[in-house]
Amino acid sequence: MADVIDELVDYTLSHFAFEEELMEEAGYPFCAAHKRVHEVFTKRVSEYRMRFQAGEDVVDELKSMLSRWLFNHIRNDDKAYSMQVRQHLDRFAREHQQGGWLTRTVMRLFRQAPVRP
Secondary structure (H helix, E strand, O other): OHHHHHHHHHHHHHHHHHHHHHHHHHOOOOHHHHHHHHHHHHHHHHHHHHHHHOOOOOHHHHHHHHHHHHHHHHHHHHHHHHHHHHHHHHHHHHHHHOOHHHHHHHHHHHOOOOOOO
């Protein structure tokens, strides 16, 4: 069980960091509030870890909290930013599909001008 809790904490931290970076890049206006929700969750999981390390049986309580929290968080909090992040990623993909702004600019500057008679 200790390994599962440790993996949960590690995965949670890396996943939240990735998610927060996406929200920031997309300009999601409620990024700070969403990050705070992540911090509160991380603190709760850390408290379960400490209780477990102290010898307390937290397995059922942790499982129940995780299933409720994850379902509600994904369904509500994550869904709230998903459209803005998706639009940002689509825009990013379109821009880089053509080589990015630098390549496009260089191509425009050095495109051969039509030959005049």
